[in-house]
Amino acid sequence: MKQMRRSPAALLLALLLVLTLVGGIAVTAHARACSHTFSERDVDEYLQNSSTQHKHRTVTIKTCTKCGYVVEINGAWLYEGHNFIMTDGGHYKNNQHMYHETCNNCDYLKRTAIYPCDGPPCTLPFRFQPVYELQ
DSSP states (O other), X not given: OOOOOOOHHHHHHHHHHHHHHHHHHHHHHHHHHSOOOEEEEEEEEEEEOSSSEEEEEEEEXXXXXXXXXXXXXXXXXXXXXXXXXXXXXXXXXXXXXEEEEEETTTOOEEEEEEEEOSOSSOSOGGGOOOOOXXX
């Protein structure tokens, strides 16, 4: 009867396969064996959707304080209106100052406005009070 020759590469691959399977089972078994004590934190995510609204969801991240096991719980996407605020954009050119109107949550830029000023340096850049137009 003819004997089969085993190549060292085939033996090495078989050994790696066994070690990979055992390693994966060991991690799963450890996660099941730990009596988890979780600490939680919430992360807000925003996606720009249109000029009037954005999408928002809250993701809860739970981390086991003993073994480091992490669970993420994704909330549902909700549509919300933008929350616009006026921010200082600095000097644009001589005797002109720039302001941006952006959403406080998703950073959607609604518009940029340029107004005359005394500068550079502008003496009161943050005391600008925007006058909103009637729409």
